[in-house]
Amino acid sequence: MSLPSAEVAADFRDALQDLKVNSRPEISNLTIIAKESTEHAQAISRELENHIKTTRPEWKLPALYVLDSIVKNVGTPYTVYLGRNLYRTFMDAYVLVDEPTRKAMEGLLRTWKQPVPESMDPRPVFPVEMTRDIENSLIKFRTMAVQQAQRSQKPPMQQGLPPRPASNANVPWRHNPTPPQNATRYTPSNDPRLRQNFPPQHGTQNTPQMPPQNQFQPPNSGFTQPTASADLDTINADLDNLINSAKTDFAQNPSDVPRQQKLKTLLDLQTILKTRTLLPNQLSQIQEQIRQLAPPTAPAPSLPPSLPVPPPMIQSPQQAPPPFQATNPSFNLAQILAAARASGPPPPPAQANTSLADLLRRTSSPMQSSGTPTSVAPFPLPFPAAPMPPAPAPVPTPVPVTPTPAPSLAQILQQFGKSQPVPAAPPPPSALQFSLPQFLAQQPSTPANPAGGAEWLLNALKAQNMIPPVGASPFPPPFANAPPQAEVIGQPGSAALNAANDVELTTASMKISRPNLISKLYFAVPNQCVTCGRRFENTPQGKEKKARHMDWHFKVKDPDLSKRGIHRSWYISEREWIDYREVDETAPEQAVNGSGSAGAATAPKKETKDQYVPVPTDPTLVHAPCPICQERFEPQWLVEANDFVWMDAIKVNSKIYHATCWEEYSKGANLSVPFAAPATPDSVLGKRKAEGVSNSAEKKLRA
């Protein structure tokens, strides 16, 4: 308690730094620390903000989940402290993370606009003003991204982008008044990958970036020494861009199947990129292809985008800007390659001669040999996006889809399929220099669909099993809220959760290891009580149950209780045990035991029996037996009353009777019945008289 804030904060920071995946236990641990250290809330909040700001982009989301967990589970004062900088914390992270993470963040933001689930407090998690500011910015952000993608040929200055020197182009652009983040904040990254790739002269400062085209000029490490990470990031950025514009396009024409398919295809391609390990030179070629897809408005090709927006370029300093020859309006891949060959140090021959098809084939052959299912799941027509982001503010024109770029990729994929049987044979070097007619000639059966050129790509992907079956996708659909990294490593996907229970009742079947079934005991029931470890389903009912369960924990933890003399209760009798139903603290109301399951028949009895009085404080009353049966009352803990009570008791004229005794007495019916039958345990347990079903059970017992 008396620990200085700095120490608590340091502990918290240490714990945070270990948080690299969306690990429920770690997050709840951090939440508990926060909860137990509310006196240091300010320091902890500062640590958390700082961590989100400085940690690597892929670790930002777990940290944001910590923030989310704290504000939802602890609330004030954290909402106050964290709310102050929420805008910056959120937006700074948002511009740096990849698309799935953004979706997850948008999901978080949505929940912040609502009250805490299962809470009595109707107020939203964060005040509406805060979330609204962020939302507005997100809308602008998306709009800009779309516009950027659409008018990618125009100079950025004309697009309303903030004036910014080209040298700064790869510093993520943020649509808010705060100054752009200094690049130095990324340098602490200790990823060795990044260091090796980092030209020393770039140092740790925000040095001016190379001019865009220099990626294709020697000596440019960005091109001659491409690394998987750098290229993949660029490709992903480009792809994100494409996807963004495709989304907008789709949002405006939701019923347009080709558009929908195009988007789907792009998303699939994204998945492929993420799930396969590609060689650097392969990547760079895919990159070219994607870039060809990128300028959607072919009519006025002037300048390719100098910077994709939003740019999730996480290793920004070392990343070369997208390599476009600004001076070459009608470039094509061949030219670029030719230029690269001519002017640069000769790239490895494989790189120059390898077609995308070739490299795709190479990439995927290990996959196919590793037992990927051969049947391709049919594409679900419903668009996978559950929550479509709000359509951005006015976008001038829908992006027309030009067929030209798409077929090239599709063709390659088709070729890839053709050459599949002979994987060793390298395709002709000209494979990358085809044209549309060429493509059509080669693929007469494939319909050329100018409106949805992506269809070819889609088909090609399908044909090559490049698209994993939807259900078994190791990645959630890109639109889902949970990004890939949100899954705990080793946590099975949904496929595993539905794993069939194939255990037979045989000795041999017991010996087969079935790790997939274990998830039924764990992640199939993900909502865990931190106090006792009990798990609840992630359904509304499961949440309700958990809420009641937590209430129960709270009730039994009354510190006053330990002062009272608690003793072991007598065991119940056979009859009572047979009719006893386990008390489920998660059930809506306490099941009343003893009256059995006879239901309606015993309902009136329940009422009598369930009457109780709190254990009196008056010493004479405490020791007084029931005036009718002369039996003492048994104090017991009643959860509903949160007090010790005498059950089956009623206070009449300052005397306390057994309610059942009183009932019988007041009926005047059974006065002759010998009340003093004290030897049976029933009387010890209270006036429980099992009836209905229990009678049959009793008969059975006596039988």
Next chain:
Amino acid sequence: MTTLPGLPGLPGLSLTAPSSHEAPTFVSQSHITRTQELPPGTEYRFEVSFSCRLSVKLISGTAEYFGTELAPNSKDPYLFSEGTKGAIYTWHGCKLELEGEVESEYVAEETKMDTYANAHFALEKVREQAAQHNDTGPRVLVVGPGNAGKTSVVHILTSYAVKMGRQPLVVNLDPRQGMLSVPGSLTAAAFSSIVDVEEGWGSSPISGPSPIPVKMPLVYHYGMPSPEENGGKYFKPLVTRMALAVTSRLEVDRAARVAGFVIDTSGAMSRGKGGVYENIEHVVSEFSVNIIFVLGSERLYSDLSRKYSHRTTPDDHVTLIRLDKSNGCVDRDEDYMKQFRQAQIRSYFFGHGENTLSPSTHWEDYSEMSIYKVAGEINPAFRSGDDEDDDDNAYGTSPSIFEKVTPSPQMQNSLLAITSARASDSHETIRDASVIGYLYVADVDDAKKKLRLLSPQSGRTPNNAMILGCWPEDVPGLVS
């Protein structure tokens, strides 16, 4: 004492405690909080002495204690004491924070958890079918020699079933260790909520709230160490009685019916005589057992399969499955078991851990008590002999099931089972009556003809028929 019970969370303080404990040199004496990383599929096995305790906290990952999942980062660590020999298994890997002294500890990479989990899923399949057809779920009997891990397997099967929302009944037919009651008792209970981690099977109801939902046991008094005692003359009728109660419960309690039950047995039952296992056969027929898990013993498995393989009709079909014995099973010597039993008895009256109970003592006249003991019961001193070959009627309707005993100083330190039968009831009724509680004879004043009794509750003791068993053995000094 090297432990500071009140200060488990202050490592610095416990360092000052003298570590002059008579522990072997290999024993970890560290009181410093230490972390233990467990790779997936491994098990942290530990033994805690009766004088020490170990606190365990799950820092990250998942971990389970005989099937019950540990709470993540629970504020209060789990405390293991009183001779716990336990194992914390992890399917996904975990990090534990340990503090306290253990007699031995190690991380085992070879476990049989895969097998036990499979056993659970196999039962779960039967339950699913039972739920569909409103049928009775799996009726499981676990047999095997002593120290083969029967109780652990029962525990794991129960915990997993509970975890999947089932409500299985557990029947303990091993008088050597109590379940939710003292040793010497035979119990049945439904488990619907999380199984306790710190205290064996958990606690039977107390008059106040309990941090883990209590379990409601049905208790019978057996009062002998082995089911084979007396040729099973006393054991078999009790089994019959329990089977009736359990079957009746299954009939009226749908949740229990679907989940079925698991019977834990004593190792003595699996010894048999010449390949005949009378008690096992009796249990199988009375409880209509349809699945038998045989732990460890090849011979028992083969003997039983001979016995049950001819049963092929769906009604009386018995599936026999051999499960491997976990190499984590440790032999518990008699000395340990004795201490263990005494701890169980102590916790019946005084509670376990932080949950202290307040029993009361009072004097009772000899004349107020109706105490019986099993007739012809061998004096505990001579009990080791195998002289139970007299084949008279096991269901003895002869009036001499019991003989009435007058209190004597010899009764001091022993347990009395208060049955739910009246003193005037017939012997059969007394034998078949469930137990409402236990008394401990703290003192005998032969001159005044009075007994000083420790009772779980204050107030007059019900003057029901009481049974004095020869088991469990005396617990000296429970009330000092």
